[in-house]
Amino acid sequence: MTKSISDVSGDEVVAGGGLLSRRLLLKSSLIGTGAVAAGLTASTGALAEADIPDWVTVSGERARGYGLPAESETDVQRAIIEPWQEVAAAFSLSGTPHHRLRGTITPSGLHFEVHHGGRPDVDPARHRLMLHGLVERPLKFDLESLERYPMVTATHFLECAGNSLFNAIMPEPMQAGCDMLHGLLSNSEWTGVPLSVLMDEAGVKPEGLWVVAAGSDGPALARSIPIEKIMNDGILALYQNGERIRPEQGYPMRLLLPGFEGNMNVKWLTSLWVTDAPAHTKHESGEYTEILADGSSVKFTFALGVKSFITHPSATMTMNGPGFYEISGLAWSGAGRVERVEVSADGGQSWAEAALDGPINPRALTRFRLPWRWDGSPLVLMSRATDETGAVQPARSDWKAKYDPSNFLHYNAIQPWQITAEGAVQNVYM
Amino acid sequence: MTKSISDVSGDEVVAGGGLLSRRLLLKSSLIGTGAVAAGLTASTGALAEADIPDWVTVSGERARGYGLPAESETDVQRAIIEPWQEVAAAFSLSGTPHHRLRGTITPSGLHFEVHHGGRPDVDPARHRLMLHGLVERPLKFDLESLERYPMVTATHFLECAGNSLFNAIMPEPMQAGCDMLHGLLSNSEWTGVPLSVLMDEAGVKPEGLWVVAAGSDGPALARSIPIEKIMNDGILALYQNGERIRPEQGYPMRLLLPGFEGNMNVKWLTSLWVTDAPAHTKHESGEYTEILADGSSVKFTFALGVKSFITHPSATMTMNGPGFYEISGLAWSGAGRVERVEVSADGGQSWAEAALDGPINPRALTRFRLPWRWDGSPLVLMSRATDETGAVQPARSDWKAKYDPSNFLHYNAIQPWQITAEGAVQNVYM
Incomplete structure (x- = not known):
């Protein structure tokens, strides 16, 4: 009844190098993995006293308030990436170790970081978000008032515009893991208030076409976002994988613009300024502009590629x-x-x-x-x-x-x- | 253009007590929340020097290997639940604080715990899973070999059969939060090997109708599972929310039976014994049997109710x-x-x-x-x-x-x- 992988017929090989049909995943009887597991004989099947591991013989630890990964997993860490040190000492980056993870959700402790001025220690009780500029009613929100608003929950990736930069610019391929090579990429379940709700409460004037979002970090990272994106699916994210956003991801609130390059999803968000034109902030004209082969530059690239x-x-x-x-x-x-x-x-x-x-x-x-x-x-x-x-x-x-x-x-x-x-x-x- | 909540017409009230139509959530212009946010005047809009929070004026912390919740959130903890202490000192429980969370994923650090003998400190390098009993080829798996197998990823809740027990038995309603009242419930993205793949590799004999699953904890918690469930959607779960399963949830591997009562999803799984009948273990006949109004008892209740x-x-x-x-x-x-x-x-x-x-x-x-x-x-x-x-x-x-x-x-x-x-x-x- 069971076929080992060595029984797989020629029809099930679908491409060179030994690739097998994805349909085999639906037929478990065809993908017995043969020699991977060890056979268990009658003698190895019966546990000898020496085989009983010590952890079975002692009382385990009692319940605790907040759990952490197993001690054996403490080497599963974000990779600290420091190629920028020569350019700007304030830059601080870490990459998700995708080669150590499975599934699609990134554990919040391993979500990548790109900080332009470090991770600020924001007091949530004193933090405010201002919504101002070309609106009928400028508004100021604290964390408590936001808890009464309608929310949405959605799973989205974030990726830094500079992810995979070593492959882009190094003349020879760098030998490193997925954490260094592609780690400025993570995926979370985000929950927060649709920005359209807040914008409609403030009443955006017809000439309000852009929103300049600024963070409460030292450099006050600021980016200009088209109002369409804000109104279409922008979220004021307050929760990440169920709990409050982590400090590294913008605690207590961040902008979440599904699909847009990482830095536009402004962390520690403190100001949404509705304008009639982009602000051409330092961060957009000086840091996130790419130069094309013909020497022209692209100042705004919003959505990340496939x-x-x-x-x-x-x-x-x-x-x-x-x-x-x-x-x-x-x-x-x-x-x-x-x-x-x-x-x-x-x-x-x-x-x-x-x-x-x-x-x-x-x-x-x-x-x-x-x-x-x-x-x-x-x-x-x-x-x-x-x-x-x-x-x-x-x-x-x-x-x-x-x-x-x-x-x-x-x-x-x-x-x-x-x-x-x-x-x-x-x-x-x- | 914007209507505040006070403008909502009678047609949009859909039930008593002030309930409004869920369709309003799709029409953000109708759910302006009126008086919740503070108005921002021209003077409050301009930041006075005294308004600039101190965290903006200092350098933030650099990237780190593994992140933790904000210091301000350290009171968001699992509730330690100890109603069982009189019954069995070895029982140890904690509940997820759902009233402090949003979204659907439970952060792994806040996943509920029910331990029958505490949380064992399992050495993943020495841990083995035996698949034996009514099979053609008894097998033994270590963690490394399992990494080569096909995996699946799926999001499922786990709920203890005893969740909400205070509401069930206390004559007067207990005044406590969702952590104490309904906290033995959590939801994770699980990744692991479909049990059907392992069973087919071992070759289940026709008389193999049940699988007795046992854990590597002190009491060796063991439950009998119908082979149909194992083959249909049972998972040998190795990852939780992307990273290795947490110690509290069965590190390095657990049984995952979507929809079945919590304790059947055996943690620290070390043995799958294929049998022709249920084993009537202490844990199933002595602990998880319910008595009906007519005095008869139900020994196996698999799927949890709506x-x-x-x-x-x-x-x-x-x-x-x-x-x-x-x-x-x-x-x-x-x-x-x-x-x-x-x-x-x-x-x-x-x-x-x-x-x-x-x-x-x-x-x-x-x-x-x-x-x-x-x-x-x-x-x-x-x-x-x-x-x-x-x-x-x-x-x-x-x-x-x-x-x-x-x-x-x-x-x-x-x-x-x-x-x-x-x-x-x-x-x-x-």
């Missing part, structure tokens, strides 16, 4: 011998839902469609999976995402051709991982 | 004066999706249908919301959930009539909250 990468296996990992594996990774798009993810195990010569874990939420991380039998030969794995608008993740060379060589913003090219005959997994450019 | 309660406002809270509020709460069912939640603000004389936040996942917490204008009069709020099988949450008297007076398991009756003229929110029976 993108994906394989988390298992990924660079810095070592394969555990030939045989069955599940290839697993993350895909997302600032434009909407992920429509399709294809995987190649022969450096892009052939592709197979991966299974997507549902529900597939718009502008949220989506987990893809594909069964794979590795025969131990060297090869290159890659994933390529397509979103519901039809946009497809580009090759690195196509992405580079669009921009000035100095640009590192909005890098969304395909990530190839080389598997060596020794089982090392390495970052490569293709 | 249930809901309002989290905002809820007992121990105080209203912040008359005016607009959003009523918000949680609904769930062990049988599938929540189909509908109705809310009453006049003690059950009239009901209005609440809005449900999507996506509505099966056997997962679902957030419901309804706009409400409180005129300051005393009244009773309640919610009543219906699931996709048509099951409806009962009144307390109907629930009590089914069982022996001593039974406190599987309480799923409607929760009424009394609002007094002074704005106190109290637990009442109706």
